[in-house]
Amino acid sequence: MSRSTIHLPARDVPVMGEYDVVVIGGGPSGVLAATAASRAGLSTLLIERYGFLGGAGTMGGLSTFCGLHARVHGEDKLVVHGYADELLDRLTALDGLNAPHLTIQDRLLAVSFDISAYKIAADELVLAGGAELLFHTSAVDVVMSDVDTIDGVIVESKSGRAAVRGRFFIDGSGDGDIAAWSGAPFERSPDLMYPSLMFRINGVDPVEAGEAWKTVQRLMEEAEAAGTHTFPRKKPIVRPQRNPLEWRANLTQLHNDDGSPVDGTDVHQLTRGEIQGRQQVKDTFAFIRDRTPGFQNSYVVDIAPQIGIRETRRINGLYQLTESDVLDCVDFDDTIGVNGWPVEAHVVGDVDFRFPGATDSRGFNQLPYRMIVPARVDNLFVVGRCASMTQGGQSSGRVTGPCFVMGQAAGTAAALALAGGTSAANVDVSALQAQLVKDGAYLGTDLPADVVPALA
Incomplete structure (x- = not known):
């Protein structure tokens, strides 16, 4: 007779x-967290389930840094600094970084990079400070020493199951796994942001293609208006990479049979999303190749190793960054850096961009330290897209720039907490801000916040 569960006997696991x-998760926030913690002299381990770092930028095929810049009173400026500067320098030395390009209605800068170069640069950045890397390893559980303190994480790899003990933990898993397992409160939206599957196209004639990012969108809109084609979403992104023979494509949207977004914490939905995504790649690429000048001899050179998940769990921290905070370019006394990306909501069949409302906007909001501190669990920070944000706030704060900011702040704050024998919630914020500035971060305190006219 079949049973719905199988009992696993208790057993001891080795402490590795x-x-x-x-640090759990080697995306942009995890990379900067491990870098900051190790540069502060702490023994640091970064655990990553893939064989490389970079998060959505590499395993998700994004190949673009968003949110490093802001349009400050009409002028585009690099506003995310600190150890992110060193990462960009290392990418430049590898000839792996493009010049910034205008995107999203020509209102913001983004920076594309070579994925292989990013993998190398991220390794070098983390290892330079003395941190250790553990690839091909997934965190699967936590062990608590008491209700508010994590003793260790349980990991699985080809070497088997083991435990890693720590004094402080930084959850950069993207899905808030460590936070959820340790009992930190979190929330999930009933209407998650839709995921995408990125792919790259090679063999493009860059001269004939010209500004094909405009051409592709126009051709797709014309085909849909004529009723000959239906595409996964509007506002496609097709842009050249470091070598203009190669272009990246971001134009898929993944859903379940009922039209709901694929949930990145459900393995069955993830599997469906991968299969559906590859079919969308096949169909959309065929259209681009057949209709777009300069693409007639092109081919798909790479489909990302994993679909790009935009939203799952978001922790409830000491403060939730909101959409109003982003659109009103709000200041916080406990600022750890800034975010200049607009609200980018991936809704059914489209992407909805919302920008600050001030006529002459400062172009960025400050990010509060409290958004990376969970409402409970004393020795834990949560960074990246699973930090404490409402869905609207997360639709802006999940991109690379603010993830860099959160990561560096968490690694630095962990050093201060351990030195002072205190919890994450009781770190001296003024001391944290002073150290961040010393390490090159920009806190956005030199420009006044926007004054948004009151609604009639």
């Missing part, structure tokens, strides 16, 4: 290491 700081 003990560290001051354990």
Whole structure:
């Protein structure tokens, strides 16, 4: 007779290491967290389930840094600094970084990069400070020493199951896995942001293609208006990479049979999303190749290793960054850096961009320290897209720039907490801000916040 569960007997697992700081997830926030913690002299381990770092930029095929810049009173400026500067310098030395390009209605800058170069640069950045890397390893559970303190994380790899002990933990998993397992409160929207599957096209004639990012969108809109084609979403992004023979494509949208977004915490939905995404790649690429000048001899050179998940769990921290905070370019006394990206909501069949409302906007909001501090669990920070934000706030704060900011702040704050024998919630914020500035970060305190006219 079949049973719905199988009992696993209890067993001891080996402790494979003990560290001051354990970072879970090697996306942009995890990379900067491990860098900051190790540069502060802490023994640091960064655990990553793939064989490389970079998060959505590499495993998701994004190949673009968004949110590093802001349009400050009409002038585009680089506003995310600190260890992110060193990462960009390392990418430049590898000839892996493009000049910034205008995107989203020509209202913001983004920076594309070579994915292979990013993998190398991220390795070098983290290792330069003395941190250790553990690839091909997934965190699967936590062990608590008491109700508010994590003792260790349980990991699985080809070497089997083991435990890693730490004094402080930084959850950069994207899905808030460590936070959820440790009992930190979190929330999920009933209407998640839709995921995408990125792909890259090679063999493009860049001279004939010209500004094909405009051509592709026009051709798709004309085909839909004529009723000959239906595409996964509007506002496609097709842009050249470091070598203009190669272009990246971001124009898929993944859903379940009922039209709901694929949930990145459900393995069955993830599987469906991968299969559906590859079919969308096949169909949309065929249209681009057959209709777009300069693409007639092109081919798909790479489909991202994983679909790009935009939203799952979001923790409830000491403060939730909101959409109004973003659109009103709000200041916070506990600022750890800034975010200049607009609200980017991936809704059914489209992407809805919302920008600050001030006529002459400062172009960025400050990010509060409290958004990376969970409402409970004393020795934990949560960074990246699973930090404490409403869905509207997360639709802006999940991109690379603010993730860099959160990561560096978390690694630095962990050092201060351990030095002072205190919890994440009781870190001296003024000392944290002083150290961040010393390490090159920009906190956005030199420009006044926007004054938004009251609605009639």
